[in-house]
Amino acid sequence: MRHYNITVKGKVQGVSYRFAALTKALKLHLTGYVKNLHNGDVYIEAEGNEEKINKLIEWCYVGPPLAEVTEVFAEEADLKEFRNFEIKK
Numbered sequence: 001m002r003h004y005n006i007t008v009k010g011k012v013q014g015v016s017y018r019f020a021a022l023t024k025a026l027k028l029h030l031t032g033y034v035k036n037l038h039n040g041d042v043y044i045e046a047e048g049n050e051e052k053i054n055k056l057i058e059w060c061y062v063g064p065p066l067a068e069v070t071e072v073f074a075e076e077a078d079l080k081e082f083r084n085f086e087i088k089k
Helices: 017-027 050-060
Strands: 002-011 031-036 042-048 068-077 085-088
Touching: 002 050, 017 031, 017 042, 017 050, 017 085, 042 050, 050 068
Parallel strands: 031 085
Antiparallel strands: 002 042, 002 068, 031 042
16 A cells, blocks of 8 residues: 555646546545645645556646646655545535
8 A cells, every 4th residue: 555645737627626636536446535726736645556647647747628737746654544535516
């Protein structure tokens, strides 16, 4: 099990990025959450096996159709043992 903190920059709010990230994470059987940040970025904390987290990170560079991603930062952190994946306000 791995835990990654992921920050996605660009045109990522108002384009259903959080909902698409939720859908992708659930398909990959990851746990954690996604939320919008006040500065316009999207922040994700995800836990699962490394291969599936890498697939989520790869997806983050593309996102949903209307997103225009400019940067993705991902760093490993301590496990928090989330039970599910959700959208946080």
